[in-house]
Amino acid sequence: MASALPPTAPGELTLAHFVATSAFYCELSATDDVLAPGEIEPEDLGEDLTPPPGSPEGDDAAAPWTTSFPSFRTTEVAVICEDPADPFDSNRSRVRIDEQELTLLQGLGSDAELLKRDIAVFEKIAAAKFEPEVRTDRVYGIVRNEKDHLVGYLLYVTEKRKPLIFALGRKTPEDVKERWAEQIRFTLTALHEAGIAWGNAIPHNVLIDKPGDAWIVGLMRGHGKGEVDTGKEETMERDREGLDGILEFIDRGGDEDLQAFFWSYGED
Template identity: 30%
Template sequence: MAGRGFELPGISRDCQVLQKIKDIGLSQSCRVPALEGLLSLREGSGVIGFLTNYIETSDDLGDLISLFNKVVTIPISRREKWGGQIKYIVEQLHGQGVIWGDASPRNVLIDIDDNAWLVDFGGGYNIDPKLMDTMEGDMEGLRAVYEFLKV
């Protein structure tokens, strides 16, 4: 896909990672978006975006970052559940050689069934830019998510 007109590295990386996740079947077994298609302005004009399946979130809580300054109002059992789900998904990804690349509370959605989903595979870093797009960077980000959740 890299040669299909992607100009923004984040979008290109996001699509490549989502394609890999789809190819190895993780989008069937983990709560990560499933790549559904690519968008272009017209045939042969290059890719400008992508489509994934819709993750329906609750009205009061869409992503973890929406809990900023009020995370302690959520029962610890829910926060521990989400933390465990996030860790499990990261472990499944790493087991297949896939890097999340932007582990952050803003990239964790909570669906209407109160389950955590990992989104945004476009790359980035949390604390140490030398760890960008590495498993170590994901683990650093996971620690930051745990600190955010206070678990």
């Protein structure tokens, strides 16, 4: 297990307290009701993690993985504690660096390639220098463990956002629906002009923030299901098909059955 680290402040933990890089396993057997522990074997939990920036990828030493985003160690990322009496029960996706509150997206093992792909997309977003009206997530930096392996990345926090499927209803005013539709079109057009595909153009990946503006999220994270033809690659054509489905979803005021299903599990 990871070595114990002191809290950065009373009741506060860093991400290093939650991310183990090694573990120990012991097989326990019993003979005639007498327990007999086997050998204790160490295991490196970081073997499948993404190599640190600058390391060769696979056998291709000429093509190292790099990123322009700032890098932080897990010991530098404080986990925001909801209950000081039980800090280990905190949601470790809510973090901060100094006074900057952030959201952590973490991946382990098989998620390594997904993390690298995500970061490559956010590199394009950063390079495009979009105006604030292009409403999609931005990366603050990446997070490395004590062995310099990539364990996740940090997103800027936007004012509390609600999924479109909860914000939309039969009584949503037409002018509000039209504004959301136009904002989604505008953001997707800007992404496409910068050579960035959404890849997940479904209503679940549209969020409405506190001021009432629509955001596109979930860029390239896996494959969209449902409204989008899953037989196609994650292309801009697929995005346009997904956009048509989203606009239709908005126009009809959502899907009451779908909303009821998600409400049964709670809005959060």
